Amino acid sequence: MNSLIEVKAYSIDELKRIFALYSHTNLAIVDNKRQVEYFDSYFGELNPKTIVVENFYIDRDFLNDFSKYYVRCFQQVIDNKYKSRCIRLHFFSIRFTDDEFISLINNNSDSLTIDELNEAYKGFIVVKPIPCKFVGRSCLVTYGTDGGRRHYSSMRDYNVGLYGIPLTVKNTMAFQEQDSVVAACATSALWSVFQITGKELQHCIPTPVEITELATQLPEEMVPGTLPNTGLMPRQMIYAIRQLDLDPRVIDARSFFLFKSALYAYLKLGFPMILTMILRDTSPIPLDDFAEGAGHAVAVSGYSLGSDCEPYGETGFKLRATRINEIYVHDDQVGPFAWMKFDNIPVTIEENNEDTNYDSLLTSWIGGDGNEGSIRAIPDMLIIPRYPKIRINIDHILNVVIAFNRQIRAYISNVEIALPYDFEWDIFLSKLNSFRHDLSKELVNYSHIDPDVLLQPMPRFLWRAVAYDNSNKIMELVFDATDFEKGEFFLRGISYNQDIFNFIIGASLEYISDYENQREIIWPILKWFSEQE
Amino acid sequence: MKNRLEEMRNLGRKTASSPRVQAEVKKGQIEAQKDINRIKSLSNIEPERFNKPVSI
Numbered sequence: 001m002n003s004l005i006e007v008k009a010y011s012i013d014e015l016k017r018i019f020a021l022y023s024h025t026n027l028a029i030v031d032n033k034r035q036v037e038y039f040d041s042y043f044g045e046l047n048p049k050t051i052v053v054e055n056f057y058i059d060r061d062f063l064n065d066f067s068k069y070y071v072r073c074f075q076q077v078i079d080n081k082y083k084s085r086c087i088r089l090h091f092f093s094i095r096f097t098d099d100e101f102i103s104l105i106n107n108n109s110d111s112l113t114i115d116e117l118n119e120a121y122k123g124f125i126v127v128k129p130i131p132c133k134f135v136g137r138s139c140l141v142t143y144g145t146d147g148g149r150r151h152y153s154s155m156r157d158y159n160v161g162l163y164g165i166p167l168t169v170k171n172t173m174a175f176q177e178q179d180s181v182v183a184a185c186a187t188s189a190l191w192s193v194f195q196i197t198g199k200e201l202q203h204c205i206p207t208p209v210e211i212t213e214l215a216t217q218l219p220e221e222m223v224p225g226t227l228p229n230t231g232l233m234p235r236q237m238i239y240a241i242r243q244l245d246l247d248p249r250v251i252d253a254r255s256f257f258l259f260k261s262a263l264y265a266y267l268k269l270g271f272p273m274i275l276t277m278i279l280r281d282t283s284p285i286p287l288d289d290f291a292e293g294a295g296h297a298v299a300v301s302g303y304s305l306g307s308d309c310e311p312y313g314e315t316g317f318k319l320r321a322t323r324i325n326e327i328y329v330h331d332d333q334v335g336p337f338a339w340m341k342f343d344n345i346p347v348t349i350e351e352n353n354e355d356t357n358y359d360s361l362l363t364s365w366i367g368g369d370g371n372e373g374s375i376r377a378i379p380d381m382l383i384i385p386r387y388p389k390i391r392i393n394i395d396h397i398l399n400v401v402i403a404f405n406r407q408i409r410a411y412i413s414n415v416e417i418a419l420p421y422d423f424e425w426d427i428f429l430s431k432l433n434s435f436r437h438d439l440s441k442e443l444v445n446y447s448h449i450d451p452d453v454l455l456q457p458m459p460r461f462l463w464r465a466v467a468y469d470n471s472n473k474i475m476e477l478v479f480d481a482t483d484f485e486k487g488e489f490f491l492r493g494i495s496y497n498q499d500i501f502n503f504i505i506g507a508s509l510e511y512i513s514d515y516e517n518q519r520e521i522i523w524p525i526l527k528w529f530s531e532q533e
Numbered sequence: 534m535k536n537r538l539e540e541m542r543n544l545g546r547k548t549a550s551s552p553r554v555q556a557e558v559k560k561g562q563i564e565a566q567k568d569i570n571r572i573k574s575l576s577n578i579e580p581e582r583f584n585k586p587v588s589i
Contacts, residue, residue: 230588499537
């Protein structure tokens with residue numbers, strides 16, 4: 001056995017033993033740690049059979065945290081109390097021995113191949129050498145999609161080198177828990193989000209301590225004692241995002257319609273986001289920290305779609321995003337891809353000396369009564385780090401499509417022949433390449449679509465609004481996401497139902513004949529339709 | 534095929550010019566404006582919420 005590598009059969013007890021041993025944490029504390037309980041249930045789904053322990057691992061994030069804080073602790077100076085080195089645990093869904101693994105490294109294995117290992121790779125967890133808060137950078141594959149219900153949109157591949165063996169964790173987002181010293185929950189959530197935006201938009205990916213430093217450079221917040229860090233305010237989180245040349249868009253998450261719309265639209269583009277919330281313990285005897293509500297932040301990476309829309313407002317507008325019934329978040333106090341569920345239960349919190357009811361989410365947090373879910377989350381803000389050229393916001397697109405939908409419903413519902421008019425709209429941001437890719441697939445099914453649409457010059461980011469009648473596509477409206485609200489940002493329509501498309505062309509000719517209508521926000525769309533005659 | 538295209542366009546124009554449909558359009562515009570105003574009102578977040586600590 002080589003002391004640098006250990007190969008162990010997976011069991012939750014073995015995992016706990018390794019956590020305790022390398023982080024110098026009492027096993028009883030490890031046993032009761034929420035994240036460890038979560039890993040137990042998560043690995044119940046991933047079903048790993050073998051753990052490879054990489055006993056000498058230098059983690060960039062922890063080394064940076066160590067150099068900025070732990071190295072200067074008195075206990076470290078006199079007694080090397082804290083270590084700068086981590087270990088990394090790799091999880092595989094096949095069984096193999098240490099001899100078989102060493103043979104593979106030495107390129108003389110006849111029983112195990114690199115392809116087999118990659119196929120069985122479920123990801124890794126870095127264990128930091130600090131007591132209690134030891135869950136470092138962790139990249140694990142996601143749960144399955146459960147028949148297409150679950151969507152994990154803001155993901156990337158992580159390449160791993162394990163003693164010369166190239167491995168890849170596919171489609172995931174890195175997770176780590178706060179150490180409550182250089183990072184609090186807000187920092188951990190930002191760190192996870194930057195893992196994706198950094199790769200996608202080519203910015204440097206700061207370590208936790210660097211994120212805390214960026215956030216606390218906000219000029220009005222320049223106070224002594226940045227570290228240890230006990231938390232950030234939303235304005236500091238926004239400042240940290242700006243420091244990376246991203247444009248943060250903030251959505252009021254207390255309105256579930258806007259919350260779900262924005263979450264869906266930006267995740268479809270592949271951008272993760274921060275959700276801030278108030279956690280409140282609804283147990284009869286609540287935990288002190290959560291009795292009045294406590295601020296928390298998580299990184300949102302996915303969602304689950306149910307079968308029903310919730311019609312919105314006076315117009316009864318049907319938006320696909322309102323089908324969201326669960327979101328998946330990196331909650332540093334729970335684990336990666338933890339669920340939060342929409343279950344329509346309001347929670348009362350006191351604000352400005354008044355009790356106010358807010359919609360809340362079911363969580364897997366355990367409250368004072370010892371039950372999972374008794375701590376509930378009241379969403380507060382959705383903070384979306386955007387590419388700065390995405391200038392048209394979700395609320396404006398919603399306004400335009402709501403008005404357009406109501407207008408054409410007034411026309412179609414009064415026509416002499418039976419045509420569908422109660423549409424469900426799928427509204428999301430898209431890259432031009434995705435739009436072209438999707439459209440090229442549709443050319444097979446819809447021969448009337450002019451293939452030259454694929455060659456039409458268009459901007460890099462698009463808002464797309466697709467109308468459905470049940471599962472049948474009716475039409476798509478394409479908007480320039482990089483323009484401005486008063487500009488000519490409607491680009492074109494795509495017809496998937498020729499009868500309805502031509503009917504709207506006819507109706508639009510009547511509409512544009514009244515110049516009074518030029519003030520309406522749907523004028524550019526119907527004008528475009530009228531020009532298709 | 535071309536006949537169907539013309540038929541649908543004519544039907545669209547005829548429907549949109551009907552006074553009854555134009556009244557329905559007006560009603561719809563008022564409803565849509567209410568929804569738009571509601572969304573606009575949701576777009577403003579009280580400044581003090583940006584200063585609440587996020588610290589669990």
